[in-house]
Amino acid sequence: MQSAEQLVLELSNPDLRENALLELSKKRELFQDLAPLLWNSFGTIAALLQEIVSIYPVLSPPNLTPAQSNRVCNALALLQCVASHPDTRMLFLNAHIPLYLYPFLNTTSKSRPFEYLRLTSLGVIGALVKVDDTEVISFLLSTEIIPLCLRTMEMGSELSKTVATFIVQKILLDDVGLDYICTTAERFFAVGRVLGNMVGALAEQPSSRLLKHIIRCYLRLSDNPRACDALRSGLPDMLRDTTFSTCLREDLTTRRWLQQLINNVNGARVALQAGGFDHMLMN
Template sequence: MENLPETLYVDPISVSYCTTPTDSTAADHAKIEQCIQLLHEPLHREEALAILNKVHERRIKDMPVLLWNANNVSYILLQEILSAYKLLSPPTLTRKEATRVCNALALIQAMATHPETRMKIVKAKLPVYIYPFMNTTESHVKHFDYLRLTSLGIIGALVKSEDTNSPDIIHFLLETELFPLCLRCMEVGGELAKTVAAFIISKILMYEEGQRYCGTFPERFYAVSNVLANTIDQFPGKPPSQLLKHILTCFMRLTDVSRARDALSKCYPAKLRDPAYINFACEDMAVRRLADQVLHNVTVHRTFG
């Protein structure tokens, strides 16, 4: 248990959600059932969490349903989460302890990806219990950032799939004040945490309720736009392509809101107005076209709005 689980090194928006789930075998079922039994034994729980997380990495199709339906498993995972709270302030969480809680969070992420269990964990309000991990401010401690990233992975899984439940999920996330926590992760998180947080914000802004949340009140709009702009400025060279794409997508969706578009005509980042910077930063043609479109939306409104 010296190393953090490999799941934490996987981009949850470009890899794990795109992997086709695999059908489970009888051996898979037996291993999952055995580990579920071990979860109920405190002395073996850490080992069981690690093994289940390895099974989760293989994307076994019905594993989330087995976990959700198993007696007391959700409660046990919640216990693991709650036990880490006391280690957050003051920040005394060790690498080993972070690994254990991240293994528990990864199993909740598995349930967040599955269509049969996604809304069940929302109705049980399980995501709220990960919010304290997203609110941490330790920016130079790797295992705290892995904790943030794994927590963001749960939210990313909830917003990734667009189905009939999506508006209800977005409403839940906004109602429980998830949005400021994503901004916090963009401010203090590592590159991958920033990317996943920006992805989540861009998905929330797809929906009218998300646009209203960010575009109706000036303080919310400026909080979002300032964090997005500051994130771009944090990279003296080229920002990561995926991160830049999600930031531009956020700006694009803000231009759909008249008051936000009006404000962006005055406060859109200078770097993203500079053709030389755009040429330098946007190696991917799709990202370049997105940058050009956002700038067009902003400048056309400034000139003719």
Template sequence: MILEKAATTALVQVDREKIYQWINELSSPETRENALLELSKKRESVPDLAPMLWHSCGTIAALLQCVASHPETRSAFLAAHIPLFLYPFLHTVSKTRPFEYLRLTSLGVIGALVKTDEQEVINFLLTTEIIPLCLRIMESGSELSKTVATFILQKILLDDTGLAYICQTYERFSHVAMILVSIISREALRQCLPDQLKDATFAQVLKDDTTTKRWLAQLVKNLQEGPVTDGRGIPLTTQ
């Protein structure tokens, strides 16, 4: 009896390990189809499969990106307004890793949509608040989030309907222009700031001026937070 119970426990453990493996494989396009097939066979026999999927890292976002980018499911995905369920994550301002990961994966779903260059995608996004959300993330998000947000905005601007929408009112145009100018200005300052302000040239002069020394140190730190990139992840230059 004890041996039988131990064997059953071991079998369950092996089965759960396989389930964890299939869940991890959902994140890879090469293994996703088979993983979905195997997990679907287990949905009745594993009562906590749904929580396991929900709490696994990036699984739901990966599946949403798959649905969003496929031509057969994209229209239904938009018609159901599923992207709107991701917007609360884009509204978050916390810079902690869990919130940043939520923002990045949510942006990835929107990025998968605009990557298709379909007119219905742009038309849908223009009815939402994606533009101000992307602008805010471009201004204050992590480098990866900034890159994806910039890519989304770039795709909207490259579309005639999207460009016309942004240029329709002064408020929309000025908001986009000011954020873009701010990003370019930061990169220009990074490239043009004299080396003497970044090394110890003025250390002796500023040793008794704690306020100026602190401001200069903060400026140099802000400019060292990584290059500003375009939607393809290529560093911007001012030349």
């Protein structure tokens, strides 16, 4: 087996890069400290970014082939490795590398190559938010990550929807993220509308994993007094009745979250000192 060092060196050689990408992405769990090696070796991150930028022209009109998708997703898998590692995470963020992935999240084609591209890109962002770090959340909020996640939550595959909803959940669980979403009525209702639509879709095609993230998002929103007040009328009836009883039968944690959410919403005070979201919209 080739060493990690040898394969990383080969990334800088255009003739050897495709195979090196494949081998490194397949064996990235086996190589210890691959992330610092990728980050600190000469020209490697530039080579990975070159792979990403090279497929921008086939995004619109959508002409991405399966081979192109597989190759760039191997590069993204290595970037996820860098995003996950404690020694390279903030370096990765401070270099604004996530922004290179946003054009992929902006695509709407539902073909398999594009779906795989979006899912792998979301995996990189998911790796960043997995560790609770306000600095990461603040960076992401300074970009267009919320609208991009909301788009995927509306039109992606079940797996992509799940990862995008997980990212929104992790943003909301940080106080900075909750404040950001609940600062304006427009932001709150944008998130609430997408979550509501997803609940409606899940009644037709249940997914306990996706439902778990949606309920956790609603529960966290209910920690904000104005949002909680708006959820009195905005929480889907399907979460209040027995629509998802079967889906959640085995999931005690999510059942508890749902009960807590309903308790929070039912106990919300109508008259808020600063006025609710409806008051903000009228102003």
